[in-house]
Amino acid sequence: MATETNGVLQNMRQYIDIGANLTDPMFRGFYHGKQSHADDFDEVVKRAIQQGVRKMLVTGSNLTESESAMQLARLHQKLLYATVGVHPCHSLEVENNLDPAKYLQDLEDLALKGKREGTVMAFGEIGLDYARLHYAPADIQRKYFIKQLDIAERLDLPLFLHSRDCAVDFEAILVPRLPKLPKRGVVHSFTGTIEEMQSLVALGFSIGVNGCSLKTEENLEVVKAIPLDKIMLETDAPWCEIRPSHASSKFLKANNEHDELPPSVKKEKFVMGTMVRGRCEPCTISQVASVVAALKGVTLEDLCETAWKNCVTMFGFDEEL
Ligand SMILES: [Zn+2]
DSSP: OTTTTSGGGTTOOOEEEEEEOTTSGGGGTEETTEEOSOOOHHHHHHHHHHTTEEEEEEOOOSHHHHHHHHHHHHHTTTTEEEEEOOOGGGHHHHHTSSOHHHHHHHHHHHHHHHHHHTOEEEEEEEEEETTOTTTSOHHHHHHHHHHHHHHHHHHOOOEEEEEESOHHHHHHHHGGGGGGOTTOEEEOSOOOOHHHHHHHHHTTOEEEEOGGGGSSHHHHHHHHHSOGGGEEEOOOBTSOOOOTTSTTHHHHHTOOTTOOOOOEEOGGGOOTTOEETTOOOGGGHHHHHHHHHHHHTOOHHHHHHHHHHHHHHHHOOOOOO
């Protein structure tokens, strides 16, 4: 069994979800600014635990969200941890701030505080997203990716990186910095080509896989090629669920051992205890894991054990539960 050496939880699969956007209002019942159902955050966390999720890295995407992520980590010690950083799609927020230099200083101070108190495990989410230039133009994205890498060099935390349709610029900015970023990090929600993946792996980065990384046959070939010791699992909840139209879904039909999950209903039909259609939750990490295990030709237990080890080694999670 995968967890034989792990006394407490024999015969159970254990997951670390490295990408959980648990500060998203959807987990409080709010969609597009309007409350559609009751706050079921505690149910979401409970379902994740029941499914074997033992650690979640809550994504910080700007200063305020990073603070909220840290607050969640303080409330759920040993279960929730936070990242601190400004997502490329939020970079205009810094640019338009009355005092961008102070914003970045506050971000650095926050990350340092979190590192010291043990709530912050990574710096990010930072990077580039050329698929969504309507949120922030490329030059502004690059400006704050570079400025945040300056901070990262001082913080000495692993990076939580976002890279979408920008591989050339992404590496051009990152590679000269690597001697000062020895902890490397993870490129999460990976959707790039095999060559891009191999290049990141050669540079020492790990690759985060979620439902968005498993949409097409081409995506599946990429994931198949990720070395096992570089794979991390995530959901990117409430985004990136596996849908029936995705290439990955055929692996779920062939394998129902992960699914004791409650039914998903439209948000208008929500009653406490149901899941919500279209709102991805950390408990569905078992689906991501079964697809990845099938692609890699390993047992679910072996995949979970390896992914667990990869995350603990990089981020230094306290393995205590
Ligand atoms: Zn991302």
